[in-house]
Amino acid sequence: MxxxxxxxxxxxxxxxxxxxxxxxxxxxxxxxxxxxxxxxxxxxxxxxxxxxxxxxxxxxxxxxxxxxxxxxxxxxxxxxxxxxxxxxxxxxxxxxxxxxxxxxxxxxxxxxxxxxxxxxxxxxxxxxxxxxxxxxxxxxxxxxxxxxxxxxxxxxxxxxxxxxxxxxxxxxxxxxxxxxxxxxxxxxxxxxxxxxxxxxxxxxxxxxxxxxxxxxxxxxFDDAAGDEPLPRLLDGMHVAIARDAAFSFIYPANVQLLDMLGARLTYFSPLADEPVPGDADALYLPGGYPELHAPALAANTHSAASIRAHAGANRTIVAECGGMLYLLDSVTDTHGVTTPMLGLLPGNAAMQTRFTALGMQQMTDSAHGTLTGHTFHYSRVSTPLTPVRHATRAQSDAPGEAIYRQGPVVATYMHGYWPSNPAFAAALFHGRAF
Structure with missing residues (x-):
C-alpha cells in the first residue's frame, strides 16, 4: 500500500x-x-x-x-x-x-x-x-x-x-x-x-x-482492486474539443477517459476562429463563458461555419452548459443585449444576476445506465424543444436539468463526469445515447 x-x-x-x-x-x-x-x-x-x-x-x-x-x-x-x-x-x-x-x-x-x-x-x-x-x-x-x-x-x-x-x-x-x-x-x-x-x-x-x-x-492509501482494462469503445474515432477562454470547463479525467477508450483528440478555438477539423467524427463543446465572448463568437464565421457543416454531415455534437448556449439562436446578457449564436438549437439563453441551478445530478439512459455529474449556471434557456428526458438530483428523484437531442446534437446544462460510466460516455460520442 x-x-x-x-x-x-x-x-x-x-x-x-x-x-x-x-x-x-x-x-x-x-x-x-x-x-x-x-x-x-x-x-x-x-x-x-x-x-x-x-x-x-x-x-x-x-x-x-x-x-x-x-x-x-x-x-x-x-x-x-x-x-x-x-x-x-x-x-x-x-x-x-x-x-x-x-x-x-x-x-x-x-x-x-x-x-x-x-x-x-x-x-x-x-x-x-x-x-x-x-x-x-x-x-x-x-x-x-x-x-x-x-x-x-x-x-x-x-x-x-x-x-x-x-x-x-x-x-x-x-x-x-x-x-x-x-x-x-x-x-x-x-x-x-x-x-x-x-x-x-x-x-x-x-x-x-x-x-x-x-x-x-x-x-x-489502500490500493483499489485492479480493474480490467477499459474496452476501446472509441477506437479510431477522432474527437474535436473546443478549448479556449470561452470553452474551458473540461475535467482532465474526461479527456483521459476519451484517450483510454481509444479516441484521437484534437483541440480548436472558436474564439480564434479556428475551424473544426474536417475529419472529426465527433465534437465536444464544453462549458465556459460564451456569454462573456458573445460578440467575438458571433463574428467568427469560419469556426461557426465548420460547426454547422459538422452538424449538417450528421456527425455527433456533445454540448454541455456554455457549449449548449453557443448552439442556440441567441444569448441575451444581463443588460438586455442579444447576440446571435450558431442557431443549431432553437431558443435563447438569458443571463441572470444570480445562479439559477447548482448541485450534483445524474442522467440515466436505459441502454447504458447512469452517468454522474453536476450543474452550476447563471442563465435560463427558452426553447420549443421537448427534452428527451431530465437528469435527476443526487439526493432525490426530483427532476434536474433537461437533456435535449436534435439530430446529431445532445445538449444539456449538466456537466457529466464521464469516468463514472465509460460505456455511457462512449455512447454519447457514437450518437447512441438517448
Missing part, C-alpha cells in the same frame, strides 16, 4: 482563502523540487486551473458521490506511488454538503488544515477553530491557519485564543497582491490572470517559514 505525505485544506466556509493557501503550498513545495499532486473536492473547474498552474500537474476531482469512493481511492493511491506530496483542497465549509469535505478526509484519513479568514475577528477565531476540530471525532485534524491577518499582534491574539491542544500553523496577511481575483461562478480562469505566477510566488514566499509549509505526516 503506497504512502505519501498528504494534507487536506478546508475552511469554515467558502471565501476563506482555501485556493490561495493550497496554491501557495503547492508552489512552495514545487520550488523545493518536490513532485506535488493536488486534488480538488467536488465538481469544480476554476480552482483546478489555478492549482494546476501552481503545482505543474493536472488537478483531478475527488468526490465520494460524483467520482465514487473506489475511483477516489485509486486516484489517491496512484498519486501516492508517484508524488512526494498530496494536497486536497476542500469545497465550501468542512462539513457542508452530502457528502462533505469532512466525509472525504475521514474516509481516507487525511489530516485537515483549516484556513480561517481572521479579518474583523479576534478571540472568536479560537471558538471557530475549536468547533471545526471537535465537531466530528472521526476527522483527523492537523491544525489551523489564519488568513487575512492585520498585524503580528493580531496573529498573536489569534494564537492565544486557541485551545492548547490545537496547533497554529501560521498566517498570511491580507494582501491584494496575493489574493486571487474572482467573478460570477468563482475565480478568474488561470489564463486570464496576467500576473498569476507572480501572485503564486509571493504567496509561497509568505508562507514558506510557517509550520504549514512543513511536510505533513505520511498517509497510507
Amino acid at each position: 503506497p504512502a505519501c505525505p498528504a494534507l487536506f485544506i478546508s475552511a469554515p466556509a467558502s471565501g476563506q482563502g482555501k485556493t490561495t493557501v493550497t496554491a501557495a503550498l503547492a508552489r512552495h513545495h514545487r520550488r523545493m523540487g518536490r513532485d506535488v499532486r493536488v486534488f480538488k473536492t467536488g465538481p469544480d473547474f476554476l480552482d483546478p486551473m489555478i492549482l494546476a498552474r501552481a503545482s505543474g500537474a493536472p488537478v483531478f476531482s475527488l468526490d465520494l458521490w460524483m467520482v465514487g469512493e473506489r475511483a477516489c481511492r485509486a486516484l489517491l493511491a496512484q498519486a501516492a506511488r508517484e508524488a512526494d506530496l498530496i494536497l486536497i483542497e476542500g469545497v465550501m465549509g468542512l462539513f457542508d454538503g452530502t457528502p462533505s469535505s469532512a466525509d472525504l478526509a475521514a474516509t481516507f484519513n487525511v489530516p485537515v488544515a483549516a484556513v480561517i479568514s481572521a479579518k474583523a475577528m479576534a478571540q472568536t477565531f479560537g471558538a471557530v477553530a475549536f468547533g471545526l476540530a471537535r465537531f466530528r471525532a472521526d476527522v483527523p485534524f492537523h491544525g489551523v491557519f489564519a488568513n487575512r491577518v492585520g498585524s503580528a499582534r493580531h496573529a498573536q491574539m489569534l494564537e492565544e485564543a486557541l485551545p492548547r491542544d490545537l496547533t497554529m500553523l501560521g498566517y498570511l496577511s491580507g494582501n491584494d497582491a496575493i489574493e486571487l481575483p474572482d467573478r460570477h461562478l468563482g475565480l478568474l480562469q488561470a489564463a486570464e490572470i496576467d500576473d498569476l505566477d507572480a501572485r503564486l510566488d509571493r504567496a509561497a514566499d509568505a508562507l514558506a517559514s510557517t509550520a504549514l509549509a512543513q511536510l505533513p505526516p505520511a498517509v497510507t
Whole structure:
C-alpha cells in the first residue's frame, strides 16, 4: 500500500482563502523540487486551473458521490506511488454538503488544515477553530491557519485564543497582491490572470517559514482492486474539443477517459476562429463563458461555419452548459443585449444576476445506465424543444436539468463526469445515447 505525505485544506466556509493557501503550498513545495499532486473536492473547474498552474500537474476531482469512493481511492493511491506530496483542497465549509469535505478526509484519513479568514475577528477565531476540530471525532485534524491577518499582534491574539491542544500553523496577511481575483461562478480562469505566477510566488514566499509549509505526516492509501482494462469503445474515432477562454470547463479525467477508450483528440478555438477539423467524427463543446465572448463568437464565421457543416454531415455534437448556449439562436446578457449564436438549437439563453441551478445530478439512459455529474449556471434557456428526458438530483428523484437531442446534437446544462460510466460516455460520442 503506497504512502505519501498528504494534507487536506478546508475552511469554515467558502471565501476563506482555501485556493490561495493550497496554491501557495503547492508552489512552495514545487520550488523545493518536490513532485506535488493536488486534488480538488467536488465538481469544480476554476480552482483546478489555478492549482494546476501552481503545482505543474493536472488537478483531478475527488468526490465520494460524483467520482465514487473506489475511483477516489485509486486516484489517491496512484498519486501516492508517484508524488512526494498530496494536497486536497476542500469545497465550501468542512462539513457542508452530502457528502462533505469532512466525509472525504475521514474516509481516507487525511489530516485537515483549516484556513480561517481572521479579518474583523479576534478571540472568536479560537471558538471557530475549536468547533471545526471537535465537531466530528472521526476527522483527523492537523491544525489551523489564519488568513487575512492585520498585524503580528493580531496573529498573536489569534494564537492565544486557541485551545492548547490545537496547533497554529501560521498566517498570511491580507494582501491584494496575493489574493486571487474572482467573478460570477468563482475565480478568474488561470489564463486570464496576467500576473498569476507572480501572485503564486509571493504567496509561497509568505508562507514558506510557517509550520504549514512543513511536510505533513505520511498517509497510507489502500490500493483499489485492479480493474480490467477499459474496452476501446472509441477506437479510431477522432474527437474535436473546443478549448479556449470561452470553452474551458473540461475535467482532465474526461479527456483521459476519451484517450483510454481509444479516441484521437484534437483541440480548436472558436474564439480564434479556428475551424473544426474536417475529419472529426465527433465534437465536444464544453462549458465556459460564451456569454462573456458573445460578440467575438458571433463574428467568427469560419469556426461557426465548420460547426454547422459538422452538424449538417450528421456527425455527433456533445454540448454541455456554455457549449449548449453557443448552439442556440441567441444569448441575451444581463443588460438586455442579444447576440446571435450558431442557431443549431432553437431558443435563447438569458443571463441572470444570480445562479439559477447548482448541485450534483445524474442522467440515466436505459441502454447504458447512469452517468454522474453536476450543474452550476447563471442563465435560463427558452426553447420549443421537448427534452428527451431530465437528469435527476443526487439526493432525490426530483427532476434536474433537461437533456435535449436534435439530430446529431445532445445538449444539456449538466456537466457529466464521464469516468463514472465509460460505456455511457462512449455512447454519447457514437450518437447512441438517448
